[in-house]
Amino acid sequence: MSSPEPSLELAHWGVEQARAAGASAAEVLIASGESLSAGVRMGEVEKLKHSRERRLGVRVFVGQSSATASTAELDRDALSEFIADTVRLARLTAPDRWSGLPDPTLHPRLLPELELSDPTSGIIEADRALKIAGEAERAALGADPRIKNSEGAEFDSGRHRVIFANNQGFAGEYAGTSYSLAVAPIAEADGAMQPGHWYTYSRRFDRLEQAASVGLTAAKRALRRLGARKIKTTRAPVIFDPDMAASLLRALVGAASGPSLYRGASFLINRLGTEIASSNVTIIDDGTMPGGLGSRPFDGEGLATTRKSVVERGVLQSYLLDSYSARRLGLAPTGNAARSVGEAPSVSAANLYLQPGPYTPEEIIRSVRRGLYLTELIGFGINSVTGDYSRGAGGIWIEDGELAYPVQEITIAGNLKEMFMAIEMVGNDLSWRSSVASPTLKLAEMMIAGE
Amino acid sequence: MANELIPPDKFFLSRFGMTEGSLERIMGAALARKADYADLYFEYRGAEGLSLEDSIVNRTSKSISQGVGVRVCAEDRTGYAYSDEVTIDRMRLAAETARAVAHGGGDTPAAVQVGPPVPRHKLYELESTPLEVPLEDRAKLLNEIDRAAREFDPRVKNVMASFAAERKLVMIVNSEGRIAADVQPLCRLSVTVIAEDGKGRQVGSSGGGGRVEWSFFLEDERWREHALKAARQAIINLEAVDAPAGETVVVLGPGWPGILLHEAVGHGLEGDFNRKRVSAFSGRIGERVASEFCTVVDDGTIPNRRGSLNIDDEGTPTSRTVLIEKGILRGYLQDHLNARLMNMTPTGNGRRESFAHTPMPRMTNTFMLPGEAAPEEVIRSVSRGLYAVAFGGGQVDITNGKFVFSASEAYLIEDGVVTRPVKGATLIGNGPDVLTRVTMVANDLALDPGIGTCGKDGQSVPVGVGLPTLRIDGITVGGTSA
Numbered sequence: 001m002s003s004p005e006p007s008l009e010l011a012h013w014g015v016e017q018a019r020a021a022g023a024s025a026a027e028v029l030i031a032s033g034e035s036l037s038a039g040v041r042m043g044e045v046e047k048l049k050h051s052r053e054r055r056l057g058v059r060v061f062v063g064q065s066s067a068t069a070s071t072a073e074l075d076r077d078a079l080s081e082f083i084a085d086t087v088r089l090a091r092l093t094a095p096d097r098w099s100g101l102p103d104p105t106l107h108p109r110l111l112p113e114l115e116l117s118d119p120t121s122g123i124i125e126a127d128r129a130l131k132i133a134g135e136a137e138r139a140a141l142g143a144d145p146r147i148k149n150s151e152g153a154e155f156d157s158g159r160h161r162v163i164f165a166n167n168q169g170f171a172g173e174y175a176g177t178s179y180s181l182a183v184a185p186i187a188e189a190d191g192a193m194q195p196g197h198w199y200t201y202s203r204r205f206d207r208l209e210q211a212a213s214v215g216l217t218a219a220k221r222a223l224r225r226l227g228a229r230k231i232k233t234t235r236a237p238v239i240f241d242p243d244m245a246a247s248l249l250r251a252l253v254g255a256a257s258g259p260s261l262y263r264g265a266s267f268l269i270n271r272l273g274t275e276i277a278s279s280n281v282t283i284i285d286d287g288t289m290p291g292g293l294g295s296r297p298f299d300g301e302g303l304a305t306t307r308k309s310v311v312e313r314g315v316l317q318s319y320l321l322d323s324y325s326a327r328r329l330g331l332a333p334t335g336n337a338a339r340s341v342g343e344a345p346s347v348s349a350a351n352l353y354l355q356p357g358p359y360t361p362e363e364i365i366r367s368v369r370r371g372l373y374l375t376e377l378i379g380f381g382i383n384s385v386t387g388d389y390s391r392g393a394g395g396i397w398i399e400d401g402e403l404a405y406p407v408q409e410i411t412i413a414g415n416l417k418e419m420f421m422a423i424e425m426v427g428n429d430l431s432w433r434s435s436v437a438s439p440t441l442k443l444a445e446m447m448i449a450g451e
Numbered sequence: 452m453a454n455e456l457i458p459p460d461k462f463f464l465s466r467f468g469m470t471e472g473s474l475e476r477i478m479g480a481a482l483a484r485k486a487d488y489a490d491l492y493f494e495y496r497g498a499e500g501l502s503l504e505d506s507i508v509n510r511t512s513k514s515i516s517q518g519v520g521v522r523v524c525a526e527d528r529t530g531y532a533y534s535d536e537v538t539i540d541r542m543r544l545a546a547e548t549a550r551a552v553a554h555g556g557g558d559t560p561a562a563v564q565v566g567p568p569v570p571r572h573k574l575y576e577l578e579s580t581p582l583e584v585p586l587e588d589r590a591k592l593l594n595e596i597d598r599a600a601r602e603f604d605p606r607v608k609n610v611m612a613s614f615a616a617e618r619k620l621v622m623i624v625n626s627e628g629r630i631a632a633d634v635q636p637l638c639r640l641s642v643t644v645i646a647e648d649g650k651g652r653q654v655g656s657s658g659g660g661g662r663v664e665w666s667f668f669l670e671d672e673r674w675r676e677h678a679l680k681a682a683r684q685a686i687i688n689l690e691a692v693d694a695p696a697g698e699t700v701v702v703l704g705p706g707w708p709g710i711l712l713h714e715a716v717g718h719g720l721e722g723d724f725n726r727k728r729v730s731a732f733s734g735r736i737g738e739r740v741a742s743e744f745c746t747v748v749d750d751g752t753i754p755n756r757r758g759s760l761n762i763d764d765e766g767t768p769t770s771r772t773v774l775i776e777k778g779i780l781r782g783y784l785q786d787h788l789n790a791r792l793m794n795m796t797p798t799g800n801g802r803r804e805s806f807a808h809t810p811m812p813r814m815t816n817t818f819m820l821p822g823e824a825a826p827e828e829v830i831r832s833v834s835r836g837l838y839a840v841a842f843g844g845g846q847v848d849i850t851n852g853k854f855v856f857s858a859s860e861a862y863l864i865e866d867g868v869v870t871r872p873v874k875g876a877t878l879i880g881n882g883p884d885v886l887t888r889v890t891m892v893a894n895d896l897a898l899d900p901g902i903g904t905c906g907k908d909g910q911s912v913p914v915g916v917g918l919p920t921l922r923i924d925g926i927t928v929g930g931t932s933a
Contacts, residue, residue: 041527041727050532050548051807055516071515072535082515089511092586093501096509126551151729151850186729186850193731195850225851233697233933263504264609264645265654342514379855380844381877381929385645385654390694390877390929392846392855409853411877411929413696447931449696449879 004074006030006054008173011165013076014058014083019167021084022091023060025101027166027302030056031341035158038129040137046152048126057341060087064095070342101301102323102333107170108304111297115290116176117159121205124157124179132181132211139215140185140196146226147219151184151195157205162296170302178293179205183215187222196222201433203291221375224396228406231397231450237371238412238446239364239398242429244374245438249283249352251416253436255384256310256318257336257347258325267387267417268316276316277420280357283311285320287335287350294350294435300339305350308334320347354438357426361440364425366401372448373398374412387416393448410450419443459632460568463493463622467519467537471565474624477539481523481546482561482626484553488524488787489546490625490765493537494806499582501589502613506597508590518806521545524788525553531809566628571761571768574754575662580636581616584665589614592668596678600644603682606689608652609645610678614638623766631766636662637757637913639902642677646685653691655684656859659900661757677900684841684860687872694861694876694930700836701878701923702829702864705897707842709916712747712817713905714845714854715882716740720774720782721800721812721907722789724849731852731883732780740780741886744822744921747775749784751799751815757901758816758915762799765810769799774817775886786812804910811907818917822892826920829891831867837928838862838869839878852882877929885926893920 004010011028018026032054039047056079057070067090071082124132137153157179165171182199198218200209240248252268260266268276277283287305289295299305301323309317321329322337322345338348365373376394383389390413396403414422427440464470474491481489499513519542520533530552532545581589593612600610616638624630639660646653657680659673668674703711716732724730732740741747751769753759760769765787773781785793786801789812802813830838838861845856857877862869898917905914 045528045552047529047531047809048549048552049530049809050545052532052534052536053518053807054535066510068510068512069514070512072517073515086513089513089586092590093511094507094509094590096507099509149727149729151727193729193850195729195848228851230927235933263611264647264652265643267652269652343512344510376848378846378848378853379857379877379879380846381855381857381875383654383875385652386874388874390857390875390931392853392877392879392929394853408851409879409881409927411696411855411879411927413694413876413929413931415931447696447929447933449927449929451698451927 006032006163008163008165008171011163012171014056014079015165015167017080017083018058018060018087021087022062023087024063025061025167027059027101028056029339029341030163031160033158033160034123035156036123036126036129037154037156038126038133039152039154040130040133041152042150043134043138045130055341058083058086059344060090061100062087062090064097064099065090065093066099067093068342068344098324098327101166101168102303104168106303108298111172112288114288114295114297116174116203116295118177118204123159124205129155129157136181136183136211136215139212140183140219143216143219144223146187146189146223147185148188149186151186153183156180164302166302172298172302174297177203179208181208181211181214183218185219185222187226189226194222194225199433201293203293225406228394228408230409231407233449233451235445235447237368238443239368239371239373240441241375242438242440244377245441246434246436247377249354249436249438251382252420253320253349253352256320258319258321258329259347260384261319262325262328265385267385271316272319274316275314277311277314278423279314280426281311281314281420281423282309282355284355285310285349285352289351292351293432299335300337300345303333303335303337305335320349322347349436352436353430356428356430356439359425359427361427361429364427364440364442365398365403367425368398369400371398373403389414389416389419410448413447413449459620459634460622460630462620469539473539475563475565477542477546478563478624478626479561480543481521481550482563483559484550486523486525486550486553488626490522490623492520492764492806493622494518494619496617496619498615498617500613500615501586501593503593503597504611508593520806521549522809523549523553527792528552529788529809533806563626564628565624565630569629569631569766571631571633572752574752574759574761575636577636577664579664580618581638581665582618592674596642596674599675599678600642600682603679604686606646606648606686607644607682608647611643613641621764625766629766631762633761638663640668640674640677642681644681644685646689648689651689653685653688655681655688657681658902661755661901662759663755687860691872691874693932694873695837695928695932696930698925698927700833701926701928702833702836702838703918703921704840705895705918705920707899707916708839709818709899709918710842710845710856711918712819713814713916714847714856715880715885716747716774717814717817718847719849719852719882720784722783722785722793723812725783726789726793730849735780738780739778740883741775741778742889743778744889744892745775745778745886746820748773748820749814749817753816756816756898756915757903757913760815763801764803765801767797767799767801769815772798784812784814786810802912804912808910813907813912814905814914816898816915816917818896818898819919821894821896821919824891824893826893826895829893829920829922830864830869832891832922833864834866836864838864847882853879854882855879873930878926879929880926885923888924889921890924891922895919
């Protein structure tokens with residue numbers, strides 16, 4: 001049962017099959033990839049994992065009724081039957097007057113070159129991957145005698161390819177690579193353990209942070225949590241470190257995305273053009289950044305990705321929309337259709353970041369007499385309908401502008417509407433380790449619950 | 452879909468043109484070097500989903516996935532390779548890749564003989580799965596849910612409902628010659644309601660399911676219960692006041708609030724974390740970690756439950772494992788690898804999301820046995836506290852033991868009486884210590900309605916939880932009201 005390799009030709013063929021089975025419109029998406037993951041723990045090889053996957057997704061329309069489907073069986077006979085079945089499924093689905101492929105005039109004619117692939121390094125072979133992971137873990141374990149254990153280090157490399165075609169003349173494909181190294185040492189003192197975690201992630205192998213440096217950072221992050229205590233419930237300023245600040249951006253973008261808005265499930269409904277954050281906040285989403293972790297030449301519906309201000313000096317400038325939610329809201333799509341192979345388009349940010357400000361993280365910490373430097377968040381306590389925010393937290397308590405002692409088993413709570421207005425200082429320390437990035441942010445005050 | 456009448460092991464052999472002989476040869480290739488164990492995991496999964504919004508069922512989807520994973524274990528090293536092309540050549544290639552973790556020995560294939568299929572539980576022998584129910588009937592039910600929720604209150608502004616069903620066939624062959632196979636149906640109904648009044652907007656949700664037939668949702672009009680529960684929660688939350696901030700007495704309602712156990716103790720008792728001694732519970736078997744009122748079990752053998760399995764994803768029959776007995780830590784949840792390395796017995800908790808993942812110790816249905824108090828009595832005992840009956844997700848840091856779970860429907864208790872609803876808030880505690888503060892356990896154990904999905908190391912698996920009403924004397928509540 002050997003089946004054909006993914007190709008644009010196969011995608012076009014799939015579209016034709018759907019049309020022949022009675023679909024008035026159709027699109028085919030094929031995603032494939034291969035990766036190797038190498039893990040080391042306490043200096044020994046722990047695991048090697050090789051992955052190879054390919055899936056074909058189809059979305060068909062019969063008038064304004066639609067259905068989506070995906071399969072891993074790329075053999076043409078099986079596919080032909082599968083696509084015909086999907087057309088039958090669409091006929092059983094209620095017509096939706098907003099449904100349909102995007103406006104054909106919005107498909108790009110030329111696709112930009114976004115440097116999504118490493119030009120020289122493919123998948124890094126097992127021995128070398130294990131060596132890199134081992135080096136990172138060794139640096140962590142050697143950093144301090146209190147680093148006594150480890151959950152290991154892992155080096156991953158992979159390549160993926162996306163092929164897309166629809167019946168209104170758009171077809172395109174792109175390929176990318178990704179490399180990552182993560183380390184998770186454990187510090188121990190007085191019978192209590194604290195984990196630390198650090199990682200580096202890039203589309204290019206040569207742009208990863210050095211293995212030893214990743215290990216050392218992870219060790220420092222574990223060590224600084226030793227002796228963490230609970231504090232009394234209080235209101236105080238909270239400084240979000242860059243990773244924690246990035247999680248705030250993700251929450252905002254969830255509420256600014258089309259499906260949340262037309263469903264009435266967002267605290268940002270009818271807020272376009274109004275102030276939703278303090279004036280030192282500008283948030284950009286850019287799908288066209290060369291080498292960006294979230295960059296792609298076209299979105300999940302074949303529309304060009306874009307660079308836009310979501311928030312400009314505190315004012316909400318743009319929602320993130322696919323063509324369905326755009327039609328429902330009476331707006332233009334923004335090239336933010338996200339796609340998992342077997343599902344209808346959803347919405348996601350591409351490369352989302354908060355523009356850096358003038359302050360070093362040290363200056364921001366010095367500006368706080370007593371407050372929380374937030375380095376850990378756990379749980380899912382964000383209600384994007386109301387903006388209510390309540391999450392488990394950990395970090396370092398600040399006394400008189402200095403990092404004084406670690407704290408844990410506390411929560412921070414507020415409402416995102418007020419939290420974004422309360423951003424008083426923006427750091428200058430923006431760096432990209434994920435497709436969502438932020439510099440350090442200081443919020444004027446939040447409720448911190450402890451004892 | 453596959454023909455119902457073919458036993459699952461025969462299904463794979465015929466579908467992929469294999470014989471027991473070819474399985475034995477691939478297993479032999481996997482074991483060529485000095486390995487302790489190897490297994491092949493075959494999976495074929497068909498799924499369908501439909502969803503409603505704006506009172507129409509406007510989205511339908513289906514998927515078929517299949518693949519095979521080859522695993523080789525040598526001491527504590529694991530090699531794994533998988534492919535969604537199930538051919539003899541691919542599998543031999545995967546076996547050669549996976550065995551790279553084993554050192555020594557030659558590259559001469561080992562002799563393996565596959566025996567007869569191992570017996571399994573029969574926890575979900577369904578006459579038919581919801582996939583065989585006409586799509587029109589499934590769509591009609593979503594429309595009725597929409598109507599019921601909207602009729603509940605004029606402030607209901609939007610209803611989103613979805614129904615997802617799948618049927619998964621798995622077959623595991625291992626180097627001990629064991630072959631095991633299972634057919635695993637699963638489905639889930641979800642309802643989300645948005646309510647709006649002049650002052651604001653709120654959300655409520657409900658859902659349920661399991662390894663059940665379609666009739667499960669029609670019995671006692673279970674579907675209506677979910678519609679009304681979601682609508683009622685959204686409406687109640689419109690009136691919610693700010694939740695308290697700080698340590699307080701908390702009463703948890705029965706059922707899904709059992710997510711407390713899943714986060715506070717369940718993960719920390721998984722074998723992998725304890726073998727590596729990275730769990731806050733490491734080395735504490737036999738010690739007191741809860742009050743005498745607390746007995747906690749993980750049970751994968753409850754018929755038709757979302758978290759139940761006839762066999763785990765390594766072919767071991769599932770079982771009932773006592774984790775905590777009257778407050779004393781008794782056991783860990785084990786898969787094959789960690790049980791072998793810890794010299795313990797596998798408990799049937801080796802699970803994986805799909806053929807693209809390696810198995811790990813995971814929970815099935817985790818719950819606390821009932822106590823003797825009446826639930827009303829538990830609430831009456833509290834002069835000032837929080838009564839939480841519905842939760843969203845939770846999370847735990849295994850190593851330092853801190854865990855959270857977020858209430859989505861909660862009320863104040865004032866002088867022994869449940870009074871005003873409060874806004875959702877996250878509760879945070881310390882796993883090895885939170886259950887020592889349990890001072891009352893009621894007699895109303897309930898399992899959750901069948902909605903849980905657990906994430907670990909990037910892998911999602913369906914799970915269940917359960918809890919009787921109980922009182923915790925002091926846990927930090929992350930509200931905004933001082």
